[in-house]
Amino acid sequence: MTHRVAIVGAGPSGFYAADGLMRTNPDLHIDIIDRLPTPHGLIRAGVAPDHQGTKAVARQFDRLLARPDVRFAGNIEVGRDLSWDELTTGYDAIIVATGMVIDKKLGVPGEELPHVWGSWRFVGWLNGHPDFRQGPDLGKVKSVAVIGNGNVALDVARVLAKSADEMAKSDIVPEAGAAIAAAPLTDIHVIGRRGPEHASFTNNELAEMGRLTRAVAVTEPKGLDAAPPASDPTPERLRKIKNLEILRGFANNKAGTKPVTVHFRFHAAALAFKPGVVEFTPNTLKGGKLPADLVVTCIGYGGEEFPKREDVFPVGWAKRGPTGTIPTNRAESHAVAQQVLAWLDERDPKSGPDVLPIAVDAAGWHRIDKHEIAAGAAKGRPRVKLTDWQALLDVAQGG
DSSP states (O other): OOOEEEEEOOSHHHHHHHHHHHHHOTTOEEEEEOSSSSOOTHHHHTSOTTOHHHHTTHHHHHHHHTSTTEEEEBSOOBTTTBOHHHHHHHOSEEEEOOOOOEEOOOOOTTTTSTTEEEHHHHHHHHTTOTTOOOOOOOTTOOEEEEEOSSHHHHHHHHHHHSOTTTTTTSOOOHHHHHHHHHSOOOEEEEEOSSOGGGOOOOHHHHHHGGGOSSEEEEEOSTTTTOOOOTTSOHHHHHHHHHHHHHHHHHHTSOTTSSSEEEEEEOSOOEEEEETTEEEEOTTTSGGGEEEOSEEEEOSOEEOOOOOOOTTEEEOTHHHHOSOSOHHHHHHHHHHHHHHHHHHHHTSOOOOSOOOOOSOBOHHHHHHHHHHHHHHHHTTTSSOOOOOOHHHHHHHHTTO
């Protein structure tokens, strides 16, 4: 008998966990289960469509799916098609790699207004997630407020600010790309509630904002002489020092020198959203109000509940919260894989039938992949994604 492990969630942390398991014990049977018909999680649905280099890691995940004892089981939602109890009955261990895909709320009035979007929903639309096919109406959007000071805020601002030519080699959904290109955008405001010395941008992503064809990045010089907290570990302090240096460069730029101006604003906490306006705490923003026809909040994510049992092992964001980059997951997932293997070493494999319902398997995913790449090739793009649930299932099933 062979031990069976279920990995719930086919994103980077799930695949890295499978890799860690197989490196030590290639005789395991592993099922990687996802509610979507497509694997790769945040690589496909969360990484900005213009950062194709970051998405390239998906190729090594697909190589894992070619192994005979690793199965992909897409279009299976735990809680709908399969219960947690059935999983724990049918598998010797469960790794939870479900991530965090619920937009956090600021808890201020007006968050439910139609022009206020959470970043997961917005980025899902850009990336063709089948749950988010309908995007915001950009037809009259001149000014956008992006609330947050991390890389997701930069992704949102950058994709909105880029020209159609700059996005031509991306895998942005064509409808989203066309809507952004046609929008009468003039101003994008990236807004943080703390000072620039606390911003969590990575240096390369922030510097990229200064190299856009149709957009100029600007900020106020006030506060850019601040020092990062002395208590920060050295790499963190060096990253923040470099960010401040980049922002000082932006402070030399003038708004309006290109069609779109990206304003970096700090010490501004949103108090309320109203049609066309964001209200801020007094004295943090001149006048306390900012025009905004669209608001995208990039303030983090929450996750779904899962059983807390000794045979259930969380990894990635499900374990530590929405922090870190894709490479961060590799070492952590490999470490969790070793914990799982130590657990299995002390237990006999369970006997019993296969509890997995009929699913979209790796062959089905490869049919989707091939279809999308062919559609992209016709347009000079990496791929054109299928965004409709039924279309994804039809292609997966060979229709």
